Amino acid sequence: MEKAPxxxxxxxxxxxxxxxxxxxxxxxxxxAGLWGGSKPRGTxxxxxxxxxxxxxxxRTAGDLAKRGYAxxxxxxxxxxxxxxxxxxxxxxxxxRFTDYQHDVNAMIAxxxxxxxxxxxxxxxxxxxxxxxxRAVLEGLPVQSCVFSxxxxxxxxxxxxxxxxxxxxxxxxxLGMGERYAPGTDPENYVLTEPFxxxxxxxxxxxxxxxxxxxxxxxxxxxxxPSLHWLYEALRETRALAREPxxxxxxxxxxxxEEDIVDPARIIxxxxxxxxxxxxVIAAGRHEVLMDTPEMRGDVxxxxxxxxxxxxxxxxxxxxxxxxxxxVAADAQARQS
Numbered sequence: 001m002e003k004a005p006x007x008x009x010x011x012x013x014x015x016x017x018x019x020x021x022x023x024x025x026x027x028x029x030x031x032a033g034l035w036g037g038s039k040p041r042g043t044x045x046x047x048x049x050x051x052x053x054x055x056x057x058x059r060t061a062g063d064l065a066k067r068g069y070a071x072x073x074x075x076x077x078x079x080x081x082x083x084x085x086x087x088x089x090x091x092x093x094x095x096r097f098t099d100y101q102h103d104v105n106a107m108i109a110x111x112x113x114x115x116x117x118x119x120x121x122x123x124x125x126x127x128x129x130x131x132x133x134r135a136v137l138e139g140l141p142v143q144s145c146v147f148s149x150x151x152x153x154x155x156x157x158x159x160x161x162x163x164x165x166x167x168x169x170x171x172x173x174l175g176m177g178e179r180y181a182p183g184t185d186p187e188n189y190v191l192t193e194p195f196x197x198x199x200x201x202x203x204x205x206x207x208x209x210x211x212x213x214x215x216x217x218x219x220x221x222x223x224x225p226s227l228h229w230l231y232e233a234l235r236e237t238r239a240l241a242r243e244p245x246x247x248x249x250x251x252x253x254x255x256x257e258e259d260i261v262d263p264a265r266i267i268x269x270x271x272x273x274x275x276x277x278x279x280v281i282a283a284g285r286h287e288v289l290m291d292t293p294e295m296r297g298d299v300x301x302x303x304x305x306x307x308x309x310x311x312x313x314x315x316x317x318x319x320x321x322x323x324x325x326x327v328a329a330d331a332q333a334r335q336s
Contacts, residue, residue, distance in 0.1 A: 001110065004031045005081065006054070007220075010213045013058025014065045022110055024102040030082040031075040032110050035061040040070040042307070043116040045107065045142065047135075048073060049126030049151070050092055051189065051222040053080030055213060060123075060289050063300040069307065070116055074107050076100060076131075079222045086178050090186035090223035093178060097236035100131045101138065108141065119143035121307050125289065126261060127151045130236060136246045144249040146303050149286050152269055153237050153262030154230075168231035177228030184224020188214050191221075199259045201285055203292040210290075241265060245273035251306045252276065253299060255284025277306070 006019035019033040033054035044064050046057055054073045061071040075082040077100065078093050085093045094100065111120065122145040124132030129150025136145055171177050180186070190198070190210045201207055214221050225233070250273050254266055270278035281288045281299060288299050 001113065004033075006033060007213075007217050008055075008058075010216050011055040011058030011061075012209065013055075013061045017058070017061075019054060020110065022103075022106040024077070024106045026099065026102050028077045028083050028085075028099075028102065030077055030103050030106060031080060032107055033073050033075075034114065034116075035065060035071045036116075037065040037068070037070045039068075040065075040117050041068045042118065043070045043072060043111065043120050044123050044307070045111065045120055045140075046071050046073040047104075047122065047124035047128030047132045048076070048080075049128050049149075050076075050225065051079060052125070052128075053220045055217075055220070056210065056290075059209075059296075060300075063296070064123075064304075067300075067304045067308065069121075072107065072111055072114075072116060074103060076103055076127075080220055086226070088178065088186065089219075090188075090221070091178060091180065092222050092225040093229050094232055095228075097130075097232040098134070101135060104131065104135045104140070122146065123148070123303070125149060126286065127233075129261075130233070130240065133240055133243075133246075134236070136248055137240075137243055142248070144251075144307065145246075146306065147250070147252040148289055149254055149258055149261050150252065150266060151233070151237065151261045152240060153265030154233060155258075155260055155262045168227045168234065171227040172231055177231070178226050180224045181227050181230045186223035188218075188221040188223065190214055199285055200287045201291050202257075202283060203290070203295075206287075206290045206292075237265070241269075245269060245276065247274060249306075250276040251279070251303065253279045253281055253284075253288055253302065255281050255286060255288045257283060257285050260286045 001020040004019040004021045006017055008017050011017060014035040017033060017035050019031055022030050022032050024030060053075050057073050064071050077083055078085045120142045122132050122142045125148040129147040171179060191214050195204055195207045198207060252270050254263060270276050284291060
């Protein structure tokens with residue numbers, strides 16, 4: 001495998017980080033990154049969200065390394081420094097949502113080539129949760145899966161949903177699918193949205209961490225999604241909603257203040273996951289893995305216990321939203 005750039009200076013992760021270029025079955029070049037750890041007892045396959053990149057998960061990889069897990073992460077096609085798919089590098093675009101499975105397959109081939117220690121586990125955030133659910137349904141070789149704010153539905157008001165469908169479908173048919181979805185633009189969100197109104201995190205330090213990365217390496221950044229991406233995402237989330245939940249141990253965490261993905265789809269999915277556990281994180285926004293030290297600590301402890309538990313005794317019946325047990329009960333304590 002050919003070495004790829006790895007921006008350790010902004011990742012704030014374990015010191016052994018490295019990255020490689022992978023070529024997918026359909027000829028797209030994507031980047032994989034590994035924090036191997038010292039004698040790890042398992043590997044976490046980390047699926048980032050839309051606009052994200054390997055280095056953004058440096059601190060998460062550090063938390064996992066403390067528990068004895070290596071972390072293999074990926075820049076999806078069209079973002080990070082993987083191949084961009086249109087002439088506008090800031091446009092989040094994909095031809096078919098299932099094309100992301102080519103990236104997954106290349107990632108798995110890399111994990112096998114590197115002989116990464118098993119068992120393997122999935123940790124997937126936001127768009128990565130949508131890709132990850134499809135991958136699990138198609139036999140992803142993991143022992144368990146963890147989802148953070150998974151994009152099993154996109155938060156769109158009921159009155160605007162028909163318009164989103166019709167506009168995204170029509171634009172693709174008319175050759176305008178690469179245009180930005182309404183309300184989005186080419187700008188990097190963290191460089192234009194003030195901390196006070198951001199939907200990602202309640203921690204100023206973590207928001208500055210994202211800003212510093214974006215300023216140091218602008219090539220990692222991404223703007224809004226294309227209209228065709230929106231159409232493909234709507235199609236894929238609808239298709240996944242019709243699928244049964246996999247027979248695989250699952251933990252899903254969701255911020256109580258989620259405002260990007262659709263909580264109703266997550267609650268519905270977890271209500272019928274036979275070996276699933278659902279946790280609402282009090283005062284959490286979209287990125288509960290990247291919030292205050294207290295919230296991050298609680299969430300990573302929850303994830304760590306789930307990964308560590310013997311699989312024959314680890315699982316509980318998935319509770320409904322009314323019975324979901326918040327990890328952080330005091331919202332005020334979560335503000336830094």
